[in-house]
Each structure stands twice: as C-alpha cells, then as structure tokens.
Amino acid sequence: MSEEQVAPTAESRRAIVRDSLAVGLATGAYGVSFGAVSVAAGLSVLQTCALSLLMFTGASQFALVGVVAAGGAPLSGTVTALLLGTRNTLYGLRMAPLLQLNGVRRVAAAHLLIDESTAMSVNRQTRSEARLGFVATGLSVLVLWNAATLAGAVAGNALGDPRRYGLDAAVGGAFLALLWPRLQDRRNRVVGVLAVAVALGMVPVTAAGVPVLAAAGVALLAGVLLSRRPSPGGGG
Numbered sequence: 001m002s003e004e005q006v007a008p009t010a011e012s013r014r015a016i017v018r019d020s021l022a023v024g025l026a027t028g029a030y031g032v033s034f035g036a037v038s039v040a041a042g043l044s045v046l047q048t049c050a051l052s053l054l055m056f057t058g059a060s061q062f063a064l065v066g067v068v069a070a071g072g073a074p075l076s077g078t079v080t081a082l083l084l085g086t087r088n089t090l091y092g093l094r095m096a097p098l099l100q101l102n103g104v105r106r107v108a109a110a111h112l113l114i115d116e117s118t119a120m121s122v123n124r125q126t127r128s129e130a131r132l133g134f135v136a137t138g139l140s141v142l143v144l145w146n147a148a149t150l151a152g153a154v155a156g157n158a159l160g161d162p163r164r165y166g167l168d169a170a171v172g173g174a175f176l177a178l179l180w181p182r183l184q185d186r187r188n189r190v191v192g193v194l195a196v197a198v199a200l201g202m203v204p205v206t207a208a209g210v211p212v213l214a215a216a217g218v219a220l221l222a223g224v225l226l227s228r229r230p231s232p233g234g235g236g
Contacts, residue, residue, distance in 0.1 A: 028144020
C-alpha cells in the first residue's frame with residue numbers, strides 16, 4: 001500500500017479535525033461583520049444570506065456589497081467579485097491532483113474550495129489526511145460563516161438606518177481587515193500601493209465600482225509580469 005493510501009491514525013484524525021474546527025470558528029465568526037455591512041449596503045437579510053451560501057468566498061462578498069454601497073451598478077460589483085474569486089481557480093489546479101475526487105464529490109468539493117480549506121490540506125503527508133483537512137475545514141467554515149452571516153444581518157437590520165451608527169463605513173474597514181494579513185510581503189505592499197493610487201485617481205472621473213476594477217487590473221498585470229520574470233538561476 002502506497003503512503004498516499006495509508007489511513008491516518010485516530011490521533012492524527014483528531015488533531016486535523018480539532019485544527020479544522022478552530023479555523024472554522026475563527027473564520028466563521030467574521031461572517032457577523034459581513035451580515036452587518038451587507039444590510040448596511042442596502043441588501044435584504046435574505047439576499048445577504050444567499051450571498052454567503054451560494055458565493056461563499058469572503059473577499060468577493062465584501063467586494064460586491066462594497067460596490068453596491070458606493071452606488072455602483074450590480075454588474076460592476078459582480079465583475080469585481082469574479083476577479084477576486086479567480087484565485088480559487090488557481091487553488092483548484094493545485095488541489096485537484098492532490099485530492100483526486102470525481103463525480104458528485106468533485107462538484108461538492110469545488111464549493112468548499114476556499115483559502116482556509118486549501119491551507120489545511122496542501123501540507124498533509126498523505127492523501128487521506130489532505131482530504132480530511134479539506135473537508136473538515138471547508139464544512140466547518142461553511143456552516144459557521146452562514147450562521148454568523150444570518151446573525152449579523154438580523155442584528156444589523158434591527159438597528160435601522162446604518163448611517164446613524166457609521167456602519168456605512170464598515171464595508172471598507174471589513175474589506176481592509178481581510179486584505180491586511182496579505183500585506184506582510186514587500187511585493188504585495190508595492191502592488192497594493194500602486195492599486196490604491198490608480199483607484200483614487202479614477203474616483204473623481206469614473207462611476208462607482210470602476211476604480212475597484214482598475215485596482216484589480218493593476219494586481220492582475222503585476223501577476224502576469226512577475227510570472228514572466230526569469231528565475232535567478234536563469235532556468236525556465
């Protein structure tokens with residue numbers, strides 16, 4: 001039997017599930033913020049919960065409600081959310097050969113393909129452990145994120161006009177909180193500064209939502225240019 005087919009021990013399974021639940025609790029609790037800022041942006045409780053259930057990717061969800069809150073067209077918000085969600089496609093290219101799921105299980109796994117489930121599976125020693133980490137993390141985040149979204153949406157809706165409490169500014173703050181951990185790398189900080197400069201320059205002359213798309217274009221262009229840069233050793 002190959003190493004990839006070896007079933008994890010009971011102790012290993014408990015450790016993976018424990019870590020997965022911890023990640024799910026920490027990430028899912030943040031759904032309260034999304035629920036609150038979504039109703040602050042003008043979406044209903046039902047629309048907010050549908051976004052968390054069907055879209056299920058935090059950065060894209062915050063981007064969509066951020067564009068709507070700024071008065072942008074829903075189409076602009078949708079395109080922005082799709083651009084931010086393209087990273088999940090890259091995750092899929094890495095996870096497909098690792099998990100080796102087929103049929104209905106592959107389709108179900110695609111919905112759980114997020115930052116956290118990917119991170120909890122890519123460094124496992126065997127395929128069985130990778131699958132357990134992926135599924136346990138994905139399901140825990142899915143359940144807790146949606147439960148927290150409902151709680152935040154109901155609470156935010158009960159507050160009345162969000163502008164009385166400054167919640168209309170919470171969209172940008174929550175989105176920045178999602179972005180902040182990714183700015184530890186110097187290259188990411190440079191790309192972020194350039195994207196902000198482009199977005200701010202376009203705010204006075206374009207419709208709401210367009211500056212966000214332009215900033216995303218800066219990030220995509222940087223990714224393309226960096227991917228074509230020769231390696232230090234001169235190899236391909």
